[in-house]
Amino acid sequence: MAKTGDRARTAAAPALSSLDFALDRASPVPLYYQLAQQLEAAIEHGVLAPGNLLGNEVDLSVRLGLSRPTVRQAIQSLVDKGLLVRRRGVGTQVVHSQVKRPLELSSLYDDLEEAGQGPTTQVVRHEVVPASCDVAAALGVAEGSEVTVLDRLRCTHGQPVALLCNYLPASLLDLDDARLESTGLYRMMRSAGITLHSARQRVSARAATAEEGARLDEEEGAALLTMQRTAYDDTGRPVEYGTHIYRASRYTFDFQLLVRP
Amino acid sequence: MAKTGDRARTAAAPALSSLDFALDRASPVPLYYQLAQQLEAAIEHGVLAPGNLLGNEVDLSVRLGLSRPTVRQAIQSLVDKGLLVRRRGVGTQVVHSQVKRPLELSSLYDDLEEAGQGPTTQVVRHEVVPASCDVAAALGVAEGSEVTVLDRLRCTHGQPVALLCNYLPASLLDLDDARLESTGLYRMMRSAGITLHSARQRVSARAATAEEGARLDEEEGAALLTMQRTAYDDTGRPVEYGTHIYRASRYTFDFQLLVRP
DNA sequence: CAGTGGTCTAGACCACTGT
């Protein structure tokens, strides 16, 4: 096989062979990462056949002048992202369209990464108070110890969308209202050297109280989407606890799940 | 350093040195996986210090008679699960409690893996119909082509919890009501050779209609949690589209997010 | 400075798939 003009190949595979990857060994960026980025870009731009094979790893490593483990590491990272699928005895394929974009762009992720980014956010309340029982439990601090409480109103297109109430250990961070409104809470934490590791979320729904209705421009009794979240440090220490209330008429959680093999 | 009785070490590290891992080279289970499982078990049972170091990779590989990449692969898989954290120049630590269990046990994951498992599920409707416009779009089939529609009522403790409405390409699968009620949809798909790869979800809320209220034993206008999901094959082909409605008073989505490094 | 994880190499054998 693999004579000059094999039809089954030419239909889908020329993409990869004609692609040239620019690997810079002097760069501090790891080789496997450079390769992964360029493969991802090729997939994103549709240069790489969606659904068809991606040439075997050995050839690829020879062609690129890399070792096979390095190539595998690059491919594996894209498999983990859900962009590629490997089949033993068959090959590596690009996953069919549709499953590409929203992998990292779910609104949940947005909330984590760039809370307060796109839309406007207004700080309604910002003070240090003694921790109530449930807040203390969520943050893993003593009841009555100082915590920062933060109430924010988020709007898009001039319309209220959500009421965000957050608690943080007071010792953790200095918060500046102006930066909070422009930069967002998670960005501020990140630039303060706090690396987020995981978060626990609970999503439910309930009817709006009269006050919530007034603040969110909904009728009393309207359906609201609620979310409670506790976010953890990479040491497992809780760094934030929040209760968010969204107008169901103007907000949905969109996200993508990857099923572990 | 590392003299006989170093205090800083003895406080946390004896766990690992006294652990003996049983690696079976004859087993078809990969060595890295055997090691990962046993490390995970040690963490789960609290044998391994939460928050403290886990000895360096080189020593570990020598002690186990494995190569370092193999040991790294085991450790990496636990890092990906969020159980361990690596710090360059420092070491590998067990993440502090709290962030362990619910990683794979979120109710979202449950829904995916074992829909219809714990609680009882009753098939209310099960027929083949021509695809409506939105269903056809979600499943990537032609409008009017045959799809299986499935309405189920899920209960726990004798109380209704959710109305599940699902659509599948009719050609995909033979569904048996009895097995559906006992085994669950996703298990049936799996045993039919369909390997799930990813799913897209949209969660929101709205007020119950009179009919929904009657079926779910809620008042008309009560807040309901809604979820739409499209699940994809590992080729990216949509294999299921569903609309689920939950009683917010009896159901919440609980899940854990991991922040990619 | 010594110790750690992060990256990389150049091989090897095996298990599985499809023809």
Added chain:
DNA sequence: CAGTGGTCTAGACCACTGA
């Protein structure tokens, strides 16, 4: 059967951390 990915080895050098 040939071709693929899956696993594994035994080294190497580097970048970073903390004392």
